[in-house]
Amino acid sequence: MTRPPPPSRLLVEERRRLIVEQVERDGRATVEQLAARFGVSPVTIRADLEALARNAAIVRSHGGALPAPAHEIDTPLSIKETRRHAQKRRIGQAAARLVEDGDTIILDSGSTTIEVARALRARKWGELTVITNGLHIALELGAIPAIRVMMLGGLLRASSHSLVGPGAEQMLAQLSADRLFLGVDGIDPEVGVTTPDPQEATLNALMIRVSREVIGVFDASKFGQRSLSVIAPLSGLHKVVSDGAAPAEYVQALQDAGVEVVLV
Structure with missing residues (x-):
């Protein structure tokens, strides 16, 4: 046999x-x-x-x-991608629908923003420019002829497959974007949105400054969590795309801060 x-x-x-x-x-x-x-x-x-x-x-x-444990310091990207994958996929698909042909967008590195990239790859584009510090995102989109990928240089963080540091910041400071899709490790009404790495937080804050619209993309497990480095207060976001398990009190806190909330 x-x-x-x-x-x-x-x-x-x-x-x-x-x-x-x-x-x-x-x-x-x-x-x-x-x-x-x-x-x-x-x-x-x-x-x-x-x-x-x-x-x-x-x-x-x-x-x-x-x-x-629900929240760990700087969990490797390969592990983050296994967690709440169905929710992240829905969030990525909903976020990708906010992108218009001809846009210039920034995709932060992360396990939810890679789902945005995958959803973008499935659509047909006349022209789209994607700025990213995520190696995995650049590899996902780099083979699509209609998508121009601009990779920020810098120091490689192996745990997140991302590039950070002065090189990435100097390059980003010369650019501008229509929309930023920002993944975070924690969101708390008192401190705002956070990430474990200080250099990542500095680069994320600059991403916010050079973007006309800032869209947070993260699943409901991030609500109520705090990481080491603060990226921005809640008011630094224009819109949040999350899943239906988002606690009502945190949704209300976002809305009170003037943030539009989309649950999928």
């Missing part, structure tokens, strides 16, 4: 992403539940859980897994 070919790397990564989503949604998952759902052996699921635990995507428990 011929054995079936082993699953591709893409399929393994997709299964692991779905495992993280299930653990976060249900609060826990057992090896047996996951093996039954994905039609693989318990040994395969245990290997998945060990790999996810090493990357801090979940917490390994006896017989299964628990969600990772």
Whole structure:
């Protein structure tokens, strides 16, 4: 009997992403539940859980897994992309619909802004200019002939696949944009929007200054979180695109600050 070919790397990564989503949604998952759902052996699921635990995507428990802490300092982009992926995809699609042909936009690096980039890639453009400090975003859009990608130079932050520092700031200071799509790690009414890295925060603040419209794109888990470095107060945003789980009190705080809120 011929054995079936082993699953591709893409399929393994997709299964692991779905495992993280299930653990976060249900609060826990057992090896047996996951093996039954994905039609693989318990040994395969245990290997998945060990790999996810090493990357801090979940917490390994006896017989299964628990969600990772909701907020960690400078979590690697590869792990952020596994979390709340369905919500981020909806946010990215809604945000991309705000872009008009001929626009010049800035896409900050992040796990939600990459979903904006993917949604932009799926549309047909006469002309679009994208300024970004995210390597993953530049790679996503660089092969589209109608999209001109301007990559900001600077110091590479491996955890976020982003470029920061004086080189990026000097280049950005000479540019202007119609819209900025800004991903953040935390949003709190008292301190505003935040990110773990001070250099990233400085560059993000400059992105805000050179853009006519600032659109925050982040899922509901970011509400009530605070990171080390403040990017801007709530009033620095014009619009926020988030998901339907956004707490009502935070939505109201944004609206009180004059920010339009779109929930998807």
